[in-house]
Amino acid sequence: MIFEYRNKKITGLLTIVPKNIRTFDEEMENYKADKARNKRLKMVMGYEQHRMFDDDVCVSDLAVYGMEYMFREGWLKKEEIDALVLVTQSPDYFMPATSNVIHGRLGLSEDVFCMDINQGCAGFLVGIMQAFSLLDQPTVNKVVLINADVLSRKVSKADRNSYPLIGDAASITVLESCAEENLVQGEICMDGTRSDMLIIPAGGFRRPSSCETAIMHEDEEGNSRSLDNLVMGGREVFYFVQTEVPKLIxxxxGRIHMTKDEIDWWMFHQPNKFMVDKLAEALEVPYEKMPSNIVTYFGNASGVTIPTNVAYNIGEKLEKEEYKICFAGFGVGLTWGAMVMDMGKMDFCRLIEW
Structure with a gap:
């Protein structure tokens, strides 16, 4: 799908990360592979530490905390919000929609439109697309996009493929209509035939959680997980990313008649440092223009890695200057997409801990 928007911009971004830090070295005892092999994995993948919220913290808690922080700072007023879009794979409930829960806890107006979107690694792009589409409506001038996931509790601590990289986080992005044309262009693709590459097999209506789905099984590499845990086909996902993402970009x-030299920053989803660095090489982009340090310091919080990347690596710059940025997200679905837009001179672009 090709998409294009005009007269719209991102004016603010806040990322919320946990204070709770767990290091790879501390968790090595959980994995069956020998320590030398684990240390090699740490070096290649960029594993150092990751962050998780306590088990009683849910997506609505993160959204309310972040929104109230923005209200106190004077960055946003309740009465300015026309729509609230939540992108998450870890909702508070099956029903009602978590965006409605957030709406109620914040006491927003009955005129505020709310919606949940179930998307993962490309969720920031999908959320921006939905928010910009809402801004095409004459009565919508400001949309709040929330990306949040607390998926760490769905990953087995004995799974060396997934647990060292998983993290929790949330972001809140303010998107507005503007007088400037500010052209935004992008493409997004989906392939449901490969949806089982990244999956939590049990817990939905297809296979409800039970005593049987909670039984741990060990694979040929010594990783233990149950059907209630995330399963990732690591090799297949790596091949998919390295094959499809450069081709799409x-x-x-070529379609928008732009050269890669015109891009100031490449803000990509970060499954791990190795994968992002390989993408930089494939696209012939300097490492310093495509940061790959988010999993190293925070962990992979699915679609929230992109706004975390932005706030952590260039947040201060974006409050003062304007840059041409290429966003890209890729993963669960399978879904992959890229977007080019001008971004900067923002009201705020910060990262806070909770």
Missing amino acids: EKLF
């Missing part, structure tokens, strides 16, 4: 840049 080359196609996008």
